[in-house]
Amino acid sequence: MTISNQAPIFVGGVTLVAQDLQGMADYYRNLLNLETFSADGSEITLGADTPFLTLRGDKAAQNPGARQAGLFHNAFLFPQRADLARWVMHAIDGQIPVSGVSDHGVSEAIYLTDPEGNGIEIYADRPYAQWPKQSDGSLEMFTEALNVQDLVQSAGNSRWSGVPAGTYIGHVHLQTAMLSAAETFYAKDLGFDVTTRYPGAIFYGSGGYHHHLASNIWNSRNSPPRTGAMTGLSDVKLLTQDRATLDAVAARLGQTPAPVLTVADPSHTTFTLTTKDA
Numbered sequence: 059m060t061i062s063n064q065a066p067i068f069v070g071g072v073t074l075v076a077q078d079l080q081g082m083a084d085y086y087r088n089l090l091n092l093e094t095f096s097a098d099g100s101e102i103t104l105g106a107d108t109p110f111l112t113l114r115g116d117k118a119a120q121n122p123g124a125r126q127a128g129l130f131h132n133a134f135l136f137p138q139r140a141d142l143a144r145w146v147m148h149a150i151d152g153q154i155p156v157s158g159v160s161d162h163g164v165s166e167a168i169y170l171t172d173p174e175g176n177g178i179e180i181y182a183d184r185p186y187a188q189w190p191k192q193s194d195g196s197l198e199m200f201t202e203a204l205n206v207q208d209l210v211q212s213a214g215n216s217r218w219s220g221v222p223a224g225t226y227i228g229h230v231h232l233q234t235a236m237l238s239a240a241e242t243f244y245a246k247d248l249g250f251d252v253t254t255r256y257p258g259a260i261f262y263g264s265g266g267y268h269h270h271l272a273s274n275i276w277n278s279r280n281s282p283p284r285t286g287a288m289t290g291l292s293d294v295k296l297l298t299q300d301r302a303t304l305d306a307v308a309a310r311l312g313q314t315p316a317p318v319l320t321v322a323d324p325s326h327t328t329f330t331l332t333t334k335d336a
Contacts, residue, residue, distance in 0.1 A: 062135060062183075062228040063297075065265030067249065067307070069227045070297035070334070071110040072132055075289045076174055079115030085173055086111060089154065090134065090145075090180075091220035106225040119289045121175060127235050127281040127325035129291035130274060131169065131177030135228030140212050142166060142182040147210060148218035159204040163190040164197070164268040166204055174289050181228065189268065197268055199254045199261065229270050230294050232327060233278035239324040240273035247310050247321075248296070248329070249303075283326035291327055297334040304333055 062068055076082040083102045086092050092104035092111065104111045111132075122128070136142050146168065149156060158169040167181035190198040234240040241260055244250050250262035250271060259274035271294075284290075298304045305315040313319055319331040 062267050062270060063226060065263070065267050065270065065299075066303050067264045067270070067296055067298050067331075068267075069230055069270055070295040070332075071105075071112065072227060072230060072291060072295065073112040073114055073293040074129075074174075074176060075116050075119050075292045076113045077115075077117055077119055077121070077289055078173070079113055081173060082113050086113075088152070089170070089172075089178075090225075091218075093221070106221045107223040108226065110227050114292060116289070118287070120287055122284070122288045122290065124175065125277050125281060126284065126288065126290070127233050127278045128284050128288070128327055129176055130231040130233045130272070131179045132227055132291075133167075133179035133181055133229045133231065135226060136180070136182045137222055137224040139166065139182045139184075139209070140214070140216070141222045141225075142168070142180065143210050143213035144216060144218040145180060146206065147213060159206060161202045161204045162199050163202075164199055166209060168204075176290055177231070179231070183228075183268075197253050199268060229272065230291075231272040231274070232291075232323070232325070233281070234273040234275060234323070234325050235278060235281045235283070236324065237273060237275055243323045244271050244273065247307075249307055249310060278325075281325065283324075285326070293328045293330055296329055296331045298331065299334060301333055304331060307331055 086104055095103045095105055095109040100115050102113045103109045156168055156170050160167050165181045165183045167179050170178040192198045244262045245252055250264050253263040253269055254261040258276050261269035261272045263269045308315045308319055322328050
C-alpha cells in the first residue's frame with residue numbers, strides 16, 4: 059500500500075481553533091487556493107474536491123506557544139510531483155514565506171507556518187518503488203537537502219491554477235509530552251504500525267504507508283496536556299475503510315462499538331474516528 063487514503067485507517071481532516079477566523083481562512087485560501095465548503099460565524103471548512111480543514115473561531119483562545127504538546131504540522135499531500143513543482147513556483151511568485159525544504163526519500167516537502175503558529179507541510183510522495191529501504195527491508199526515511207531546481211523542472215511549461223483534485227491531508231505530525239505514552243496510544247490502541255524511529259520521534263503508518271501520524275518531543279518534552287482554551291489543533295479525524303476496522307479500534311480502546319468514536323491522546327488532542335462512507 060503506497061497511497062495514504064487507501065490504507066485501512068487514514069487521516070480524513072483536522073480542526074484548528076483560530077483567534078482570527080477570517081484571517082486564517084484567507085491565509086489558507088491564498089496558500090493553496092482551497093475551496094470553501096461551508097462557512098458561518100464560528101466555523102469555516104475548506105478543502106479541494108473534498109473538505110479536510112475546519113477552522114473554528116475563538117477570539118478568547120490563547121496561543122500556547124511552540125513548546126506546548128499538540129500540533130507539529132499538518133501535511134497537505136498533492137497527487138503528483140508536478141503539482142508540488144507548480145505550487146513552489148506559485149509560492150515564489152506570491153512571495154509566500156517558507157521555513158524549510160526537505161527531501162525525505164519517500165517524499166519531497168516544503169514547510170511553512172501559518173499566522174497563528176501552526177506548522178504546515180506541503181508534499182508529494184515518490185513512487186513506492188523509489189522509497190529507500192534499510193538492509194533488513196524496513197523503510198528508511200531521512201532529511202536531506204531538497205533539489206528545488208530539479209523539482210521545479212518537473213512542472214514543464216504548466217503553471218499553478220489552484221489546488222489539484224485529489225489533494226488531502228496525508229499525515230499529521232504531533233508534539234507530545236512522552237514518546238512512550240504516545241506510542242502506546244497510536245500503535246497499540248489505534249492500531250498503527252511503527253514505520254520509522256528518529257531520535258526523539260516515532261512515525262506511524264497503516265497499510266504500508268510511510269506515516270499517517272508522527273509524534274515527537276523535540277520541543278514539548280514533559281509538556282502539560284492541552285486545554286480547550288488554546289488555539290491550534292483541536293481534532294484529528296481518522297477514517298477507516300470499513301466498519302470492522304473501526305470496531306477493532308473500539309475493542310482496543312475498551313469502548314462500545316459505534317459509528318463514531320471519540321478519544322483523546324495522552325496530551326489531550328482529540329481524535330474522531332468513523333468509516334470513510336459515513
